[in-house]
Amino acid sequence: MSTTEELTTAVTRLVSARVTGFDRTVDIIEAGFRRGDAETRLHAQCPFRVTRGDKILLGSEDLRFPATRDADAVTAFRDRTTMFERKARRLSERFEAVEYRVESAELGPAGRFSLRLGDDVTIEVLPACAGPVEQWRLFDRGTDRHFVYPDSATH
Template sequence: MDFSIAYKELVKIIGLPLIDTGRVCDLIWFGFGRRIKVKDNRRGSYREVAEYALHVQCPWRLMDISKIIVGSYDKYIPNSKIEYSDEFDWDIEGANLCDEILKKLFELHPSKLVVKSVKLDQFGELEISFSDNYVLDIMPDTSTDDEVWRIFQNGVEKKHLVATGIRISLE
């Protein structure tokens, strides 16, 4: 893919705030922009979502200038209120360290982190820089055509920018 096409899609989030994150199993999403209402095709009802969504299914980390704040592996670690045991279920919302840290991050930054820049390399590694010196790194880790991340505008019938282990394309 021509990188100028990929950048044309990615720069749309520059200047937008990170307004939420969420998780379904090992897929985490980051929501940017304003909240909009979209129709849920399965239920027929409306729900509020971020204007832009970044879905990630590969290693990622959120850092500031001195440390890693939270990373994808943290979902396998119990939150600070739970002692580890063989029965620990990381997939229960709020039970893991990742969910706990991301919740605290939004409490610490009620004015939201604003996207300042984006970088993309030929391997699909994506770096999103925010206000307050935060950086989100997304690091594909497969040599296959499996999807590792995608970014798209909610509520609009447009192609998504999709990265796999071997390509970046509009789908």
């Protein structure tokens, strides 16, 4: 289990980390952060988005829609050809080229957190489930160190 203090520390540890890209496992949104040789992963099972100013660049709801209008949504999800994959790939390529870094990080009420990057880009995670169900986790790849919200979630 993770206390509020541990979650705050885990989120603020992302400051200065380079964002390495976005992907998904089934319906879990993934984001990668690298500092030196260490990689931290975010798994979000709640609403997630990347914005630039007033524009949404990538959102968890993009999983619901096929990349092309003529495709079936269920098939697109299964085949990983949703709007999410298309946008995540483009955004990951852009982030790789520009090397976006986390400039500030804030854990807010009820597990919400936001990461501010350069160029007016923000990554936001917004838990939206009242039950004791895992909404997000941060973990250091290759270790047993996991920080889970909410702390009552069963792992």
